[in-house]
Amino acid sequence: MSLSVRHLLSVKDLTKKDVDLILKTAENLQEISKRPVKKVPALRGKTIPLCFFEPSTRTRASFEIAAKRLSADPIQISSFGNSLSKGESLLDTVKNLEAMDPDVLVIRHPHSGMPHLMAKEVSCPVINAGDGINEHPTQALLDLMTILQVKKKIQGLHVAIIGDILNSRVARSNIILLTKMGAKVHVAGPASMIPAGVEQYGVQVVNDIREVIPKADVIMMLRIQRERESASLFPSLREYARFFGLNKNNMKEAKKDVVIMHPGPVNRGVEIAPEVADGPHSIILDQVTNGVAVRMALLYLMCGEGERKIKY
Amino acid sequence: MKLVIINGRVIDPSQNLDGNCTVFVENGVIRDVAKAKRSTNGYEIIDAKGAIVSPGFIDVHTHLREPGFEYREDIASGSKAAVAGGFTTIFCMANTNPVNDNASVTQMIVKKAEEVGLLNIFPVGAVSKGLKGVELAEIGEMVKSGCVAISDDGKPVMSGRLMRHALEYAKTFKIPVVVHEEDLSLAEGGCMNEGRISTELGLKGSPAAAEETMIQRDILLSKLVGHHVHFQHVTTATGIDMIRQAKKQGIPVTCEVTPHHLVLNDEACRGYNTNAKVNPPLRTTKDCQALIKALNDGTVDCLATDHAPHAHDEKNVGMDEANAGLLGMETALPVLLKLVHNKQVSLKRLIYLLTVGPAKIFKLKTGSLKKGWPADMTIFDPNLSNTIDAEKFYSKSRNTPFHGWKLKGKVLHTICGGKVVYA
Ligand SMILES: [Zn+2]
Numbered sequence: 001m002s003l004s005v006r007h008l009l010s011v012k013d014l015t016k017k018d019v020d021l022i023l024k025t026a027e028n029l030q031e032i033s034k035r036p037v038k039k040v041p042a043l044r045g046k047t048i049p050l051c052f053f054e055p056s057t058r059t060r061a062s063f064e065i066a067a068k069r070l071s072a073d074p075i076q077i078s079s080f081g082n083s084l085s086k087g088e089s090l091l092d093t094v095k096n097l098e099a100m101d102p103d104v105l106v107i108r109h110p111h112s113g114m115p116h117l118m119a120k121e122v123s124c125p126v127i128n129a130g131d132g133i134n135e136h137p138t139q140a141l142l143d144l145m146t147i148l149q150v151k152k153k154i155q156g157l158h159v160a161i162i163g164d165i166l167n168s169r170v171a172r173s174n175i176i177l178l179t180k181m182g183a184k185v186h187v188a189g190p191a192s193m194i195p196a197g198v199e200q201y202g203v204q205v206v207n208d209i210r211e212v213i214p215k216a217d218v219i220m221m222l223r224i225q226r227e228r229e230s231a232s233l234f235p236s237l238r239e240y241a242r243f244f245g246l247n248k249n250n251m252k253e254a255k256k257d258v259v260i261m262h263p264g265p266v267n268r269g270v271e272i273a274p275e276v277a278d279g280p281h282s283i284i285l286d287q288v289t290n291g292v293a294v295r296m297a298l299l300y301l302m303c304g305e306g307e308r309k310i311k312y
Numbered sequence: 313m314k315l316v317i318i319n320g321r322v323i324d325p326s327q328n329l330d331g332n333c334t335v336f337v338e339n340g341v342i343r344d345v346a347k348a349k350r351s352t353n354g355y356e357i358i359d360a361k362g363a364i365v366s367p368g369f370i371d372v373h374t375h376l377r378e379p380g381f382e383y384r385e386d387i388a389s390g391s392k393a394a395v396a397g398g399f400t401t402i403f404c405m406a407n408t409n410p411v412n413d414n415a416s417v418t419q420m421i422v423k424k425a426e427e428v429g430l431l432n433i434f435p436v437g438a439v440s441k442g443l444k445g446v447e448l449a450e451i452g453e454m455v456k457s458g459c460v461a462i463s464d465d466g467k468p469v470m471s472g473r474l475m476r477h478a479l480e481y482a483k484t485f486k487i488p489v490v491v492h493e494e495d496l497s498l499a500e501g502g503c504m505n506e507g508r509i510s511t512e513l514g515l516k517g518s519p520a521a522a523e524e525t526m527i528q529r530d531i532l533l534s535k536l537v538g539h540h541v542h543f544q545h546v547t548t549a550t551g552i553d554m555i556r557q558a559k560k561q562g563i564p565v566t567c568e569v570t571p572h573h574l575v576l577n578d579e580a581c582r583g584y585n586t587n588a589k590v591n592p593p594l595r596t597t598k599d600c601q602a603l604i605k606a607l608n609d610g611t612v613d614c615l616a617t618d619h620a621p622h623a624h625d626e627k628n629v630g631m632d633e634a635n636a637g638l639l640g641m642e643t644a645l646p647v648l649l650k651l652v653h654n655k656q657v658s659l660k661r662l663i664y665l666l667t668v669g670p671a672k673i674f675k676l677k678t679g680s681l682k683k684g685w686p687a688d689m690t691i692f693d694p695n696l697s698n699t700i701d702a703e704k705f706y707s708k709s710r711n712t713p714f715h716g717w718k719l720k721g722k723v724l725h726t727i728c729g730g731k732v733v734y735a
Contacts, residue, residue, distance in 0.1 A: 089625055089628065089629070090628055090629055090630075091628065109630070110632075111630035111631070111632040111633060112513065112514040112515050112516075112584075112630065112631065112632065113513065113514070113515070113584035113630050113631055114630045116583075116584055117584055117630060131514070132514060132515070132630075132632065133514050133515075133516065134513065134514020134515070135514055169514065172511075172514055195510075195511040196506050196507050196508065196510065196511055196517065196519075197507050197508035197511050197512075198511055200508050200511070200512070
């Protein structure tokens, strides 16, 4: 069995079969992380550049651990230090990467579409580790895995995604993947944070989060990006927490078996109150654990399987 | 020098002329356009059998990049691209380096254009010093040196107060104020039209309203001052309707649309195609349809290409970082003829919008084959198959979304001031 795609650029490209294969592989590989010696030789000798052109401690660490548990050699790259005002030219970056003879490239970039453009230029598979406000496919896969572990199914589940949908690549990937797998997705947040035409994905949009909390089997809270332009999308953190944050109060309306997720890092007291983040419904730390497993599965499937294609 | 064009179908909307005629040119001006057979002895002959003979095309919105960005284009290469596209008159925008905001830059452009000598090049001066939108540029001096209009093109005049003063000042010198409409605070960060497709691609969008709010503001200021505002590259259904309503009320506004906003929509950005990144962005099918309707009902006064050359390095990046703009002059005619072949606009109307339409707005003595007028002419075959090949462009740049398009229509001869400048 192998994936139908060469690169993982968007969850749009994955078939249901691909998703099943990734999750099944992730489950099998998860056992490795529970051993006293957390390492197997599956990808020994494979070189995996982790190109994080935008800072991210969590995703980067997760990929590094995943690579190391499979005995691959992850290489951390943040830039090739070109001083041009526009940043590095795409081609220069690609040439430098190619020269390292990578087996799979993991790319995080502050601009949407960059992994797609690079995938056209390099000879090895590319994993999109988050591009601009576009997508974060590995996050969506690990979220799916986490939901499945608790709920045992996706079909028919009501998932509420709450917060800054506009600037969230996590939201976009999750909306697409969850809908594809049969969940009913609701998005909620101030209208300034809902992207134009989001209805095309078959999601339901509401602005008042109280409308969606009672229906939800899963509530996914998004991080407020204080550092991005989001600052002008809402008046103050205090006001945001009051109207769009998840807290003890509005949780009273939620289903008894609801689960709470968050891609991290959590702004405690803003999008989610501390007692909810650490409370019995929270599965936030499971997401982190599953992140390693899903990324191990992807690295394994994408550089372990099949012959490496050589460009002549 | 005597030149005669025989066997062509002459279409000249300025005289409501459409028929097989012989065009006689002497000393750079039109001597006669004759229906009957007449001796062509002593004339150099161009046989235009199967082709259309029209007044030379006018492009009121191009970027020639000189001075300052000659690696993208210069006055010489831009002139060659223009005549290859059938243009005999073009306007070049002020966003050069240094900015064309004073007489010395205007004079330099005029001088270079004369040296190249292929076609008429009219500079458009800046509205504000350095295009900064704070102080008015030396508008009177520039008009005296050859500028035919003022515009901070690419940089909207965000201050309503400055725009008002610019209109008042321009009124004194009888030139229109030409505007690129975009509320920067609404458009900020957007690299394509905001809508379904931007969401699908995960790209920041610029909403139609960014353009429309500014169009509405300047309609009101045009009314207030009682002076001519010309709207560049209008792209939205609502925006064009505002202009339609303003004209009905007698407010002195005119507008142009570009070929690309007529035939392309935001779907062209798929695949993060930076060649489809333009400013204002490509909108939706609905907007294209509204613009085409406005071509026909008289709301649109002329066509303009917004020819904007960019080097490969400036486009071979992500959508966020890529420069906005595409090449227009060498593809304009075949792209526009697509509308004629699809029966969306008549050939006569199209020629009107490329000739007498723009000439009227800016009071130019060209765009007509009337006796005694300059012999500026374009001869083209509207049916000749033509695959767009960017590698063969005369422009220094290659940024076009039309590369590889199979279209019908090709310029055969361009004649400017009685001289064959392209064949
Ligand atoms: Zn412009």
